[in-house]
Amino acid sequence: MKDTLAPASPVIEARNLQLVFTTNDGPVQALKDVNLTINKGDFVSFIGPSGCGKTTFLRAIAALEHPTGGTLTVNGLTPDEARKRRAYGYVFQAAGLYPWRTIAGNIRLPLEIMGFSKADQQERVDRVLELVELKGFGKKFPWQLSGGMQQRASIARALAFDADILLMDEPFGALDEIVRDRLNEEVLKLWARTGKTIGFVTHSIPEAVYLSTKIVVMSPRPGRITDVIDSPLPKERPLDIRDSREFIEIAHRVREGLRAGHADD
Numbered sequence: 178m179k180d181t182l183a184p185a186s187p188v189i190e191a192r193n194l195q196l197v198f199t200t201n202d203g204p205v206q207a208l209k210d211v212n213l214t215i216n217k218g219d220f221v222s223f224i225g226p227s228g229c230g231k232t233t234f235l236r237a238i239a240a241l242e243h244p245t246g247g248t249l250t251v252n253g254l255t256p257d258e259a260r261k262r263r264a265y266g267y268v269f270q271a272a273g274l275y276p277w278r279t280i281a282g283n284i285r286l287p288l289e290i291m292g293f294s295k296a297d298q299q300e301r302v303d304r305v306l307e308l309v310e311l312k313g314f315g316k317k318f319p320w321q322l323s324g325g326m327q328q329r330a331s332i333a334r335a336l337a338f339d340a341d342i343l344l345m346d347e348p349f350g351a352l353d354e355i356v357r358d359r360l361n362e363e364v365l366k367l368w369a370r371t372g373k374t375i376g377f378v379t380h381s382i383p384e385a386v387y388l389s390t391k392i393v394v395m396s397p398r399p400g401r402i403t404d405v406i407d408s409p410l411p412k413e414r415p416l417d418i419r420d421s422r423e424f425i426e427i428a429h430r431v432r433e434g435l436r437a438g439h440a441d442d
């Protein structure tokens with residue numbers, strides 16, 4: 178209860194953010210007038226139909242795309258500066274593990290590139306393997322693990338250098354529902370244990386409602402935010418919370434937001 182009374186501290190702030198891609202077919206407005214504040218420790222999901230700019234927004238936070246207007250800050254810095262300070266880890270939809278490296282070797286790779294000492298690398302690899310419940314799997318190769326375990330390894334890799342922000346782009350989209358449920362529970366536990374700020378892209382309404390403290394509903398052409406829902410659900414969430422009235426009400430509001438976005442087309 179106490180932490181809900183702590184003053185909110187902004188980690189990511191977008192003000193009138195615009196991002197226009199120049200293509201052979203003319204300009205594509207991927208983000209238009211995006212205003213959003215993400216506070217420390219928030220779990221924020223971005224949901225909306227294909228092409229509404231979810232990935233573009235996450236990539237802009239990570240300095241992988243550059244806005245064409247407005248402002249975007251990460252820990253009060255430009256995304257480029259925040260990136261240099263290793264402000265975030267990024268988890269892509271595909272686990273993207275190198276098949277010729279072991280799981281530990283994959284997690285170690287960014288640490289090697291960043292120049293961590295050998296002893297520090299080992300300590301970090303062990304710690305994150307434990308955090309994602311893959312202890313004992315470090316010597317395996319990616320193909321020896323299930324899809325869900327591979328995705329957990331890719332989360333471990335993003336956690337290894339201790340960034341405060343974790344950006345996850347549809348990390349569980351390709352997994353079956355049962356595995357996805359389990360990973361959703363694990364991500365929530367991880368979030369509770371680490372206190373990280375998480376940005377999470379999904380197409381699934383139940384996933385967004387189950388995981389988030391804040392749900393950002395987006396709409397395409399141009400990509401924009403149509404609703405921001407602050408979840409009243411408690412931080413502790415057993416899977417069967419999905420049958421509760423509050424959960425169903427939030428899911429309903431998300432669905433309405435998605436529908437309203439389409440009506441504007």
Ligand SMILES: Nc1ncnc2c1ncn2[C@@H]1O[C@H](COP(=O)(O)OP(=O)(O)OP(=O)(O)O)[C@@H](O)[C@H]1O
Pocket residue numbers: 198199200205206207225226227228229230231232233234400
């Ligand atoms: N590099 C690029 N060059 C040109 N247009 C792009 C580029 N990246 C994205 N777009 C366009 O910007 C818009 C937003 O794309 P984005 O991938 O952010 O949407 P999304 O909501 O993440 O979609 P999905 O759910 O399919 O992943 C789309 O119209 C897309 O075609």
